Amino acid sequence: MSGEHIKHIVIVGGGAAGWISASTLSSALRGTVRITLIESDEIGIVGVGEASIPPIRNFNRVNGIDELEFIKRTQATFKLGIEFRNWDKGGDAYIHPFGPYGRSIDLIPFHQYYLRLRQTGMALPLEDYSLAIRAAKQNRFATPQPNVGTVYEGYTYAYHFDAGLYARFLRDVSEARGVHRVEGKITGVNLNPEDGYIDSVTLQSGQTIQGDFFVDCSGFRGLLIEEALKTGYEDWSKYLPCNRALAVPSERVEPLTPYTRATAHQAGWQWRIPLQHRTGNGHVFCDAFTTEDEARSVLLSNLDSKALADPRLLKFTTGRRNKFWNKNCVSIGLASGFMEPLESTSIHLVQTAISRVVGFLPTHRYDEASVDEYNRLTTMEFEETRDFLILHYKANTKPDMPFWQYCRDMPIPDTLQRRIDIFKARGRIHFRHEELFQEASYLAVFTGQNIWPEGYDPVVNVLSLEDTRARLEKMHDIIGQAAAVWPTQTEFIEKTCKAAQIVNV
Numbered sequence: 001m002s003g004e005h006i007k008h009i010v011i012v013g014g015g016a017a018g019w020i021s022a023s024t025l026s027s028a029l030r031g032t033v034r035i036t037l038i039e040s041d042e043i044g045i046v047g048v049g050e051a052s053i054p055p056i057r058n059f060n061r062v063n064g065i066d067e068l069e070f071i072k073r074t075q076a077t078f079k080l081g082i083e084f085r086n087w088d089k090g091g092d093a094y095i096h097p098f099g100p101y102g103r104s105i106d107l108i109p110f111h112q113y114y115l116r117l118r119q120t121g122m123a124l125p126l127e128d129y130s131l132a133i134r135a136a137k138q139n140r141f142a143t144p145q146p147n148v149g150t151v152y153e154g155y156t157y158a159y160h161f162d163a164g165l166y167a168r169f170l171r172d173v174s175e176a177r178g179v180h181r182v183e184g185k186i187t188g189v190n191l192n193p194e195d196g197y198i199d200s201v202t203l204q205s206g207q208t209i210q211g212d213f214f215v216d217c218s219g220f221r222g223l224l225i226e227e228a229l230k231t232g233y234e235d236w237s238k239y240l241p242c243n244r245a246l247a248v249p250s251e252r253v254e255p256l257t258p259y260t261r262a263t264a265h266q267a268g269w270q271w272r273i274p275l276q277h278r279t280g281n282g283h284v285f286c287d288a289f290t291t292e293d294e295a296r297s298v299l300l301s302n303l304d305s306k307a308l309a310d311p312r313l314l315k316f317t318t319g320r321r322n323k324f325w326n327k328n329c330v331s332i333g334l335a336s337g338f339m340e341p342l343e344s345t346s347i348h349l350v351q352t353a354i355s356r357v358v359g360f361l362p363t364h365r366y367d368e369a370s371v372d373e374y375n376r377l378t379t380m381e382f383e384e385t386r387d388f389l390i391l392h393y394k395a396n397t398k399p400d401m402p403f404w405q406y407c408r409d410m411p412i413p414d415t416l417q418r419r420i421d422i423f424k425a426r427g428r429i430h431f432r433h434e435e436l437f438q439e440a441s442y443l444a445v446f447t448g449q450n451i452w453p454e455g456y457d458p459v460v461n462v463l464s465l466e467d468t469r470a471r472l473e474k475m476h477d478i479i480g481q482a483a484a485v486w487p488t489q490t491e492f493i494e495k496t497c498k499a500a501q502i503v504n505v
Contacts, residue, residue, distance in 0.1 A: 006033055006362065010211035012186060012201065012224055014039030016163045016347060017333025018217035019170035021354045025215075026177035027063045028358045035178070036209060038201065040185045050163050050273045050280045051079060051260045051344035053436075054098050054156040059351045065173065071497040073169040074161035075276040078141045078258050078489055080132040082343065085263040087449055088397045094448030095259060096343075097132035099155040100440045102475050108460055110475075111443055113468050115427045115456035122469055124476055126447055130440075131155050131479050139255045140486035151479050160260065160273045160280070163347070182209065189228035197328045198224060213362070215354075216331040220338070225321055225331040232322035233337075239390045239412065240318040241403075242268050242340055246296055247282040247312050251305040258489045262342060264396070265298050266290060267403040271341065272304070276499045279305055284340050289403040316340075318386075324378045325371050330357055337382060342389050348436070349385070353378060381436070387416040388437045388445075395449035420451070427453035 011021050014037060022037050029035070060070055070076065081097040102110030110129065117123040127133045131151050135141060145152045175181060188202035200210040201224075216224035225231050237243065253274065261272040268285030283299035290298075296311050320337030324330060331337075333350045356377060360370045393407035394416075422428050423446055429439045446452075460468070487495070 006212040008034045008036065008211045009213045009215065010201065010209060011035065011037040011215040011217055013217035013219060013333075013335070014167060014171070014181075015217065015219070015333075016167045016170075017219075017335070017350045018215075019167045019174055020347075020350050021215050021217055021332050021357075022174040022179045023063055023065075023170045023177075024351070024354045024358060026174050026179050031178050034180070035174075036180045036182060036211070037174070038182045038184060038186060038203070038209065041183060042185065050275070051082075051160050051271070051341070052158040052347050053344050054158045055348055055436075056158055056351065057156070059355070063173075068497045070166075070169065071159070071161075071493075072499045074159075074165040075278075075499045076159045076161035076497075077256050077274055077276060077493065079158040079160050079260060080136040080141065080258045081444075082260045082262055083136070084392070084448060085261060086398070087264045087392065087395075089399045094444065095127060095130075095133045095136055096441060096444040096448070097127075097130045097136070098157055099130065099132045100153075101126060101443060102129040102472065102479075103151070103153065105460075105463070105471060108457065109429075109439060111439075112427055112457040112460045113463070113472060115453060116460050116465070117469060117472060118452075119456070120465065122465075123472075126443075128476055129472070129479060131483060132157075134479055134483040135486055136257070136259045138483060138486075139257055139488050139490075140483055141258045141489040141492050142486040151475070151482050157258075158344070160275055162275055162277075162280075182207075186223060189224055191228065195327075196229070198228065212328065214329040215357070216329055216335040217333050219334045220316060222321070222331060222335045224329045225323075225326060225335055229326045229329060231326045231331075233317070234319050234322055235317055236319040236339075236386060237317060238410065239386065240340060240393070241286045241288070241406065241410075242284045243316060243318070244287050244292065244295065245282050245284045245314040245316070245340070246292070246299050247280070247314065248299060248303070248310070249308045250279045250281055250303045251308060252276070252278055253305045254490065256489045256493070260344060263302065264398060264404075265302075266401055268295070269342070270299060270302055276493065278308060279303075282341075283311075284342070286403055289406075320379070320382045323375050324353070325357075325360075325374050330374075332357075336378075339382070339386055339389055342392060343385075343437070345385050345389075345436070349381070352381060383413070383415070384432075384435050384437070387413055387419070388441065390416055391420075391442075391445055392449070395445065395451055397450065420446075424451065424453050426455045426457055428457065 081095045083095045085093040144155050184203035186201045187204050190200045192199045198214050200208050202208050256274050263270045267290035270283045273280035285295045316338050324336050360374045396404050398404040429442045431438045
């Protein structure tokens with residue numbers, strides 16, 4: 001096949017991962033390559049990723065998806081960050097916001113000036129300098145204003161949405177662009193006897209579907225990437241020990257909070273995701289420290305509205321495939337690996353992966369340099385995301401609980417330890433500009449879980465203490481004034497993007 005252009009892409013599996021892949025490929029290739037998606041109505045969708053992070057806005061825009069239609073079709077609400085409750089010994093809470101704290105001064109990060117004031121006892125709470133946090137605490141929301149140089153600069157948002165409805169929506173988009181859906185279960189994967197590449201898949205009906213390039217969206221099973229190609233899996237349980245989740249929907253609750261909530265419990269944590277038509281809930285836990293019955297009891301006793309179904313159990317092993325792309329198959333979503341939804345990264349990693357595939361899409365199957373680079377970049381993205389998740393567990397201060405004590409004592413990757421050490425010294429936060437979680441994200445978790453540096457960057461001393469205090473007080477007041485005049489999220493949705501009432505899925 002060397003030298004031949006790809007004529008047919010086969011996507012195995014639907015759900016959010018499958019239809020995100022289909023919509024992205026169909027948008028990019030515009031009918032020049034045939035795209036077939038195979039899914040079975042009999043196979044359930046995991047659908048744990050109902051919360052997102054800000055890059056989804058750009059992804060939808062690039063894929064030609066209208067924001068208001070997306071919100072209405074998926075029963076979405078807006079999200080300004082994630083609130084972490086009870087991750088410390090005092091049962092306090094902090095919010096990881098979308099957008100910066102304050103504004104830099106003379107190209108020096110804002111938080112360095114804040115650290116100087118804090119050491120003199122003159123600083124207000126750090127969260128008061130975040131527009132997203134100030135609005136979230138009042139359940140307010142407004143879209144960003146295009147005013148560079150104001151408190152709106154860097155302010156952004158994401159969504160809470162129904163992953164099942166998102167998949168339905170993207171299916172409509174994809175099929176309108178020519179993607180062909182085939183209903184059926186795959187019973188066989190047929191490899192080329194000479195080189196081990198995938199030639200075709202066979203359905204339960206007896207139909208055989210041939211392809212040049214295969215996208216594995218078959219979930220944890222990894223039907224192509226693992227069962228057929230024996231790619232192997234790198235287990236990260238020693239860093240991220242939770243291996244079970246119970247998910248359950250409950251009735252809608254007012255007010256509609258513009259943030260996800262993650263509440264720590266005895267052997268894991270519980271998510272709360274407010275949608276227009278219901279509330280999504282789940283308990284992520286480690287079965288070495290609690291039982292499924294105990295975890296179910298914890299989940300149901302901590303709902304703030306009536307459950308709409310019985311909790312559904314999901315089993316997983318955190319980690320990643322040894323190769324995300326192997327031969328003529330690329331794995332996307334749960335087929336590629338899994339990191340629990342603590343920072344709402346599941347949908348994002350699907351979108352970045354398939355977008356990266358478009359950039360490396362081969363003209364023939366033997367372009368090993370492109371495959372290697374894809375795997376290198378995707379591995380880097382997974383490991384950087386992993387490190388940020390580990391930080392939450394490692395930095396906990398919950399007393400007298402074996403699970404949390406294990407997390408405090410567990411070894412962590414050298415890459416994360418260096419970040420912690422650098423921050424503890426002078427508050428410096430080093431990151432690649434391509435990283436998902438950057439300065440404000442690490443600052444939120446470090447300080448939210450009481451990791452404060454011993455010093456600060458001495459260059460901030462060029463400003464007098466009085467001048468520094470005056471500038472930060474002005475920032476504080478302007479941010480507060482901006483958030484105070486916004487409508488509540490409920491008011492904003494009612495006015496601009498209220499969804500029609502539909503049957504829950």
